[in-house]
Amino acid sequence: MTDEPANCTTHHTNTVKVKCDWQSNVCGMDIEDCVVSSPKQSETDASKLDVLQLITEFDCKGVNFEKPEHLNDFFININCDPMHVINTIVVCSEARIIELFGKTGEYVSIHQSLDHDVLSDGVKMFSHLIPINSTECALKLKQYNNSDFVWIFGIIIYLTDMKEHPNTFLGPINMQNVQNLLESKPLDLNAFKIIFYVKSERIKIN
Numbered sequence: 592m593t594d595e596p597a598n599c600t601t602h603h604t605n606t607v608k609v610k611c612d613w614q615s616n617v618c619g620m621d622i623e624d625c626v627v628s629s630p631k632q633s634e635t636d637a638s639k640l641d642v643l644q645l646i647t648e649f650d651c652k653g654v655n656f657e658k659p660e661h662l663n664d665f666f667i668n669i670n671c672d673p674m675h676v677i678n679t680i681v682v683c684s685e686a687r688i689i690e691l692f693g694k695t696g697e698y699v700s701i702h703q704s705l706d707h708d709v710l711s712d713g714v715k716m717f718s719h720l721i722p723i724n725s726t727e728c729a730l731k732l733k734q735y736n737n738s739d740f741v742w743i744f745g746i747i748i749y750l751t752d753m754k755e756h757p758n759t760f761l762g763p764i765n766m767q768n769v770q771n772l773l774e775s776k777p778l779d780l781n782a783f784k785i786i787f788y789v790k791s792e793r794i795k796i797n
Contacts, residue, residue: 651745686732
């Protein structure tokens with residue numbers, strides 16, 4: 592990833608929606624200012640990842656967030672439009688550990704930082720590379736320096752176009768309709784109808 596130019600075409604903000612419940616301490620800025628999304632470029636070699644270079648070239652903004660009184664955990668919720676799939680998320684923040692949760696809130700994985708840098712004011716900046724294959728997820732940031740404040744220095748979301756995704760060619764199929772087809776006619780005619788039905792569903796998606 593770092594061998595390729597990072598300033599490739601980024602998506603419109605409507606492609607990816609990002610939100611969190613903690614409040615920004617930087618006037619006029621919020622979590623959206625930390626985030627950019629981009630088409631997936633190539634397979635990522637974590638050992639060559641230069642997150643600081645990436646967030647600089649993508650012009651990600653650093654924003655400090657303050658914990659509300661009624662919340663403890665810092666969650667970042669991410670979802671993209673139906674035409675894309677989230678492939679990889681790069682995070683640069685004060686958090687040493689990030690947990691990944693799926694679209695229904697299920698726990699998926701835990702990620703230790705790949706590396707860290709120390710900024711001029713002594714703040715430690717930790718880098719994470721989180722692989723994912725979904726249109727929606729949540730990140731839980733853990734183990735940052737001050738439990739009431741946390742810095743997010745940049746989030747880069749790499750996307751795959753849904754047309755290029757290997758698991759989307761059939762799309763959603765109404766299984767009740769398939770069962771009705773199987774019960775209504777002889778098997779050879781059923782097979783023909785099922786093929787026709789699947790093709791028609793595929794046309795609707797495309």
